[in-house]
Amino acid sequence: MSAAGSEGRAAEHPAPDLGPTLPSWALRVAFALVAVPLAVTTAPSGPWPALAVVLTGIAVVVPRWRVAWALIAVLAFSTLLEPGTLTPRLLALIAAVHLLHVLAAWMLVLPPSARFQPAVLLPSLRRFVLIQLPVQVAAVVLLLVARPAAAPWLALVSGVAIIGLVGLLAALLLARPRD
Numbered sequence: 001m002s003a004a005g006s007e008g009r010a011a012e013h014p015a016p017d018l019g020p021t022l023p024s025w026a027l028r029v030a031f032a033l034v035a036v037p038l039a040v041t042t043a044p045s046g047p048w049p050a051l052a053v054v055l056t057g058i059a060v061v062v063p064r065w066r067v068a069w070a071l072i073a074v075l076a077f078s079t080l081l082e083p084g085t086l087t088p089r090l091l092a093l094i095a096a097v098h099l100l101h102v103l104a105a106w107m108l109v110l111p112p113s114a115r116f117q118p119a120v121l122l123p124s125l126r127r128f129v130l131i132q133l134p135v136q137v138a139a140v141v142l143l144l145v146a147r148p149a150a151a152p153w154l155a156l157v158s159g160v161a162i163i164g165l166v167g168l169l170a171a172l173l174l175a176r177p178r179d
Contacts, residue, residue, distance in 0.1 A: 048078040052071060055068075066172065076093070091139055
């Protein structure tokens with residue numbers, strides 16, 4: 001085939017106009033903009049805020065290591081270490097770690113050099129809202145009815161959930177790639 005023939009085809013079928021797009025590295029910036037303030041405000045003093053910021057940096061630079069989910073576990077676990085964790089701050093933590101999960105999932109599938117249409121995020125945003133509405137209502141009810149003496153079971157349930165998350169991540173990371 002001649003070069004002139006391929007040029008004629010290119011003129012017949014121009015590249016489609018995708019409309020406005022964003023660089024996918026913007027998702028990584030959004031992840032950091034959610035994670036760093038969350039690490040500084042929700043993690044108690046000690047090594048937890050610094051560890052969360054380091055995990056944020058690793059999650060942004062190398063998403064395939066799935067460090068974002070370790071960060072989510074650190075934020076949840078470190079918050080439970082403080083006395084009186086059943087506070088309105090818990091509502092923000094629940095929504096923020098869910099948002100971190102969604103952003104981390106998108107960071108896994110979009111390389112930083114790619115571009116995407118913002119409309120592709122709408123189904124994820126819709127699911128985020130549909131999940132957060134009942135969860136936030138349940139958290140508010142828990143905040144209203146829980147007494148400080150009745151909350152130790154929550155730490156136990158959270159600990160079991162974190163162990164399950166670590167087991168799931170270990171299984172994913174240690175699994176052999178499928179051919």
